[in-house]
Amino acid sequence: MAFTQQNLDAIEKAIATGTLSVEYNGKRITYRSMGDLLKARDVIKTELLKQQAPGVPRSSIAIYQRF
Incomplete structure (x- = not known):
């Protein structure tokens, strides 16, 4: 299923x-x-991001600080 911005808007309105x-x-x-929502x-x-830039690998960085 291909999601649209309208799908995201509806979900975010429900959350709000x-x-x-x-x-x-x-x-x-x-x-x-609410957790399921x-x-x-x-x-x-995530799916909308994939639709915008298919084939672009996603990555993230974790930063840890010692206190």
Whole structure:
């Protein structure tokens, strides 16, 4: 499934309002928890990034500090 910015907008609106139901593509989805909604948002964000720049490897850096 190809996600769109509208999908992400709907998820983020639900998160902001504390609603567990989201409607997009003519379907209504009710998530079990805010955690599930946050995971769905992360999946959609990742997929949108892949669509914008296919084939570009992603990397991250962890920085540790001693206190």
